[in-house]
Structures are given as structure tokens and as C-alpha cells.
Amino acid sequence: MFTKASYWRESFKIAMKRTKAQKAGPSKKAPKSEESRSKPKSDAESNDEEASTSKTSLVSKPDYQNFEQFLTHLEHQRICTAANIQEFPFKKKRVRVLSKSDDVKESSLGGVVYWMSRDGRVQDNWALLFAQRLAFKLELPLSVVFCLVPKFLNATIRHYKFMMGGLQEVEQQCRALDIPFHLLMGPAVEKLPEFVKSKDIGAVVCDFAPLRLPRQWVEDVGKALPKSVPLVQVDAHNVVPLWVASDKQEYAARTIRNKINSKLGEFLSEFPPVVRHPYGTGCKNVNVVDWSAAYASLQCDMEVGEVQWATPGYKGACQQLYEFCSRRLRHFNDKRNDPTADALSGLSPWLHFGHISAQRCALEVQRFRGQHKASADAFCEEAIVRRELADNFCFYNEHYDSLKGLSTWAYQTLDAHRKDKRDPCYSLEELEKSLTYDDLWNSAQLQLVREGKMHGFLRMYWAKKILEWTATPERALEYAILLNDKYSLDGRDPNGYVGCMWSIGGVHDMGWKERAIFGKVRYMNYQGCRRKFDVNAFVMRYGGKVHKK
Numbered sequence: 001m002f003t004k005a006s007y008w009r010e011s012f013k014i015a016m017k018r019t020k021a022q023k024a025g026p027s028k029k030a031p032k033s034e035e036s037r038s039k040p041k042s043d044a045e046s047n048d049e050e051a052s053t054s055k056t057s058l059v060s061k062p063d064y065q066n067f068e069q070f071l072t073h074l075e076h077q078r079i080c081t082a083a084n085i086q087e088f089p090f091k092k093k094r095v096r097v098l099s100k101s102d103d104v105k106e107s108s109l110g111g112v113v114y115w116m117s118r119d120g121r122v123q124d125n126w127a128l129l130f131a132q133r134l135a136f137k138l139e140l141p142l143s144v145v146f147c148l149v150p151k152f153l154n155a156t157i158r159h160y161k162f163m164m165g166g167l168q169e170v171e172q173q174c175r176a177l178d179i180p181f182h183l184l185m186g187p188a189v190e191k192l193p194e195f196v197k198s199k200d201i202g203a204v205v206c207d208f209a210p211l212r213l214p215r216q217w218v219e220d221v222g223k224a225l226p227k228s229v230p231l232v233q234v235d236a237h238n239v240v241p242l243w244v245a246s247d248k249q250e251y252a253a254r255t256i257r258n259k260i261n262s263k264l265g266e267f268l269s270e271f272p273p274v275v276r277h278p279y280g281t282g283c284k285n286v287n288v289v290d291w292s293a294a295y296a297s298l299q300c301d302m303e304v305g306e307v308q309w310a311t312p313g314y315k316g317a318c319q320q321l322y323e324f325c326s327r328r329l330r331h332f333n334d335k336r337n338d339p340t341a342d343a344l345s346g347l348s349p350w351l352h353f354g355h356i357s358a359q360r361c362a363l364e365v366q367r368f369r370g371q372h373k374a375s376a377d378a379f380c381e382e383a384i385v386r387r388e389l390a391d392n393f394c395f396y397n398e399h400y401d402s403l404k405g406l407s408t409w410a411y412q413t414l415d416a417h418r419k420d421k422r423d424p425c426y427s428l429e430e431l432e433k434s435l436t437y438d439d440l441w442n443s444a445q446l447q448l449v450r451e452g453k454m455h456g457f458l459r460m461y462w463a464k465k466i467l468e469w470t471a472t473p474e475r476a477l478e479y480a481i482l483l484n485d486k487y488s489l490d491g492r493d494p495n496g497y498v499g500c501m502w503s504i505g506g507v508h509d510m511g512w513k514e515r516a517i518f519g520k521v522r523y524m525n526y527q528g529c530r531r532k533f534d535v536n537a538f539v540m541r542y543g544g545k546v547h548k549k
């Protein structure tokens, strides 16, 4: 184990070596044989060695003193891990081949393209790393493409600005690495195959999302691509790839926890860097993206405005992670259920848009395990186990956002209490405008509308009250999802669907004492909140009123 001082000395030395190696380009390799010009499939299925956690990630509390040093620390971690992805024992289990064809056309002028969708970042992105690995192996160009649709479900300008802010940074970072970035305006099923044909692309790598619409996009693109162009998918969002963690819908955190935690030794590794790409003409003939035109093309709700507290993109995400690690992590275990305490990471918007990788967050938090063991462990439980459980639910349950997706016991108990009187029974408008008789609920809703976020503990209370106050459980779920997705910066995420389904439909939970409306679904009330935290302080902060029933 390094001491703090020697840690910096050592990582600096290794970093310098790596930088020299990087400047020299990818390492010389044996002349290309038929075998080495490998196809995505054989690559994906080869029996590689386990990717081991880099030695540096075992170092205890790192020695950075400010944000700039934190960024340098991240770069050093990558460079110390490997010079580039070619020199790294990539876990092929992260990849699956979706096309029939697995042969990359070696003479393709356009080389390999990474179709970025869920994971809007350059570094710490296994999908881009895999695309670069493939391009290196075949000595082909590499590019990144994002397809921007003018309207996406009920996403608002709040969400679009955050997402596109992150993509603007992706464009700059790609340019610095000689990797062309293209923003294609329109649905992927139309734009991507056109791009592939016009640029003579040899292979497409995409990232993975478990939700209905992005899965449909991938399926449609797969059908529309020329038969000769392979399409491979990399799970760049989960630490343990979804298809490796479990092959079925899990009942609860307790049934998936060990399946995930037992594989962390294998998958919770450091990342190598995405490096300057040496093949092709780089960005010479690529225009900068016209972001004004991109914004002008949007047809989304413009009423729900941007938020000020969250700066989009990789750097903004790193800043959030840095502040969490250095200031709030120590309180995470004890204070995470207290909405008046500043103890949570606040990382979910960046995680949702893929501006930062959950794996990076877990690696950095783990470095503090020596000082704050309980908090570091609790964070990893949330950011890895609970988050990946949500992906598992949405992937294996096609009804992830409807009561049809509930367990039999939960559906039956809600159905048995369908006719119970709701008093009061609120309309969507009353809920949206924070006009209930409950000042705590109204304050939480005001926070959601103004800031695009709500504390994790209050989210549960908030959704359960919607069940209590709406005519049917179906409507309650619909309203909760609608409000969450419309206002929350991290909305339209598997975590959101599962959060609403947990609160209203007992997903991943168990049966409790039976009561009106809720049946056996867990109940929460105002008095319980009072016992947990200073409700008055929270209400004062957001100004929720008591409105007459």
C-alpha cells in the first residue's frame, strides 16, 4: 500500500510513462492475421482474463485538495490503469452482438461508429472504449454519433438543455481526441442507417438502456442497417452488465444483492482512457455542430425552465462527485433519510444522462472507505445494487410502468381496496399546483417544480400520498409518473418507474398490515415524517401551505 505522499509520486511516475506511450500512439502489434482482424462477435465472446481492479484504486483516501487536483487524479487513475483500451483486458461480457453479421468490413472508409444514446460522456464509457478498441485493432477511423429527436415523451426544455449541455462538452472532448462527433437531427432509425451508408461505416457500437423506447430504437436500427454492418451493444451504464447480473426479474434487493456484489471483484475495475485516435482524417473535415439550429429544432414543452443548481456535463458531474466525497459523504449513512440535511450525493441527473458513470462514482467513494466505511458501503448499495435492480425490473418486466407489472399479491390487495373512499380526492391540477391540505407534501412538490429534484425520502412519501388521494391506483401511478417525469431532472429513468411502482404497488417490497386504500402496500404518514426529521424546517424552506380540503 502506498502512503499518501508516495501515492502521488508513484502515480505521477506511471502517468509520465503512460503519457509518453500515448504520444507514441497505440503500441506496435503483430502484423494483422485473419484472426487478429477480429469481428465483434469473436471479440465479444473470446475468453479473456478478468479485468482486475487497478492497484491505484486500492489506495486509501486520495490526496487531492481541490477540484482541479480531483480532475487530475481521475486522469492519473486512467493512465495508470493502461495506456489505452488495447492494452487493457476488456471484459467482453459487457458486450453482446445484436446483428446476424459479425464481420467488420476492414476496408470501410468510415470505420467504427459509436452511436451514443444513454451514456453521454467520453471518458469512463465502456461503449466508446469498446468502439475504440475495435477501431484500433482494425486500424480504422472512429466517430461518435448522437441522434437528436425534437420531442421525447414528456421531456421538457429543462431536460433537453441539460442533456445538450452535456453533449456540447462531448463534442469538445471528442475534437481534442481527434474523434469526429456528429449530431444527427432526427430519429436514429432514419438518420443512422443513412449516415452509415454515406460514410461507409464498417461497424456500429451502441450503448444499452432497458426502457421500451430506446430498446425499440436499437431494434429498428438493427433492421435498417445494411446487412453487412454489425451492430454490437455494450452495457456502459451498469457496473455489472445487466445480462450478467441476472437472467430474470428479481424479487427484491435481497435476491440480486449477492449476484451483483459477488461480481464486483470482476467488474468494478478502473477505466483506461479514451485516447487520441490515430487512424483516419480525424476532425479535419468535420464541421462544428450548429447548436443553435439544434435548439431551434426542439418541439418540447418550453414552460418548465432550466434549473440553476446543476451544471450539465462531465465536468459538472465531477464537481458534484468531488463535493460529495469531500463534504457530504461522511453524513450519508446517518442522515440520508433527513431531507433537511445535506447528505445525499445529488448525482442522479448526471447519472441519468450518462454524464458520469456510476462505476466512477463507486470507485471514488470507495477510496474513502477507510474514513467513512458505513457511508461508503451505503452509497454503493444505492448507486450499484438499487440502481441496477431498477434496470433489472424494467428490462425483464414489460409492464414496468403499469399496475400490470405488479406482483399478484400487490395487485390483488390494491384491487380489493379499489372502492375505498378517498377523502380528499385531488385532481392532477390540484396536485401539480401544490394545493393539498398537507404542507409537507406541497413543499416537496414545490421543490420538484422549482428545482427539478426531490429528496429521496420525500419521494416515497410524495408518491404514497398520491395513491391515498386519487380515485384509483391506476390513476395514482399515472399521475406520479407524469409529475416525476415532467419536473424531475432525473425523470424517465428506470429508478423513477421502480420508485413509483415501489411506493404505489409494493414492487421489491413485501406486504404490511392491511389498511384502507393501501391494502397491504406499505403506508407512510405525516407523523412518521415528524419522527424522522424537522418537518417545519423543510416546510419553511419551500413554503408549502395548508389548503382546505
Ligand SMILES: Cc1cc2nc3c(=O)[nH]c(=O)nc-3n(C[C@H](O)[C@H](O)[C@H](O)COP(=O)(O)OP(=O)(O)OC[C@H]3O[C@@H](n4cnc5c(N)ncnc54)[C@H](O)[C@@H]3O)c2cc1C
Residues within 6 Å of the ligand: 336, 344, 345, 346, 347, 348, 349, 351, 352, 382, 383, 384, 386, 387, 388, 390, 454, 455, 456, 457, 459, 460, 463, 484, 488, 490, 491, 492, 493, 495, 496, 497, 498, 499, 500, 502, 503
Ligand atoms: C417515487 C419515486 C420516484 C423516483 N424517481 C426517480 C427518478 O426519476 N430518477 C432517479 O434516478 N431516481 C428516482 N428515484 C430513486 C431515488 O429516490 C433517487 O435516485 C435519489 O433520490 C436521487 O438522489 P441522489 O442522487 O442524491 O441519491 P443518493 O442517495 O446520493 O444515491 C446515489 C445514487 O444511487 C441511486 N439510487 C439512490 N436511491 C435509489 C433507489 N431507491 N432506487 C434506485 N436507485 C437509487 C441513484 O442513481 C442515485 O443517484 C425515485 C424514487 C421514488 C420513491
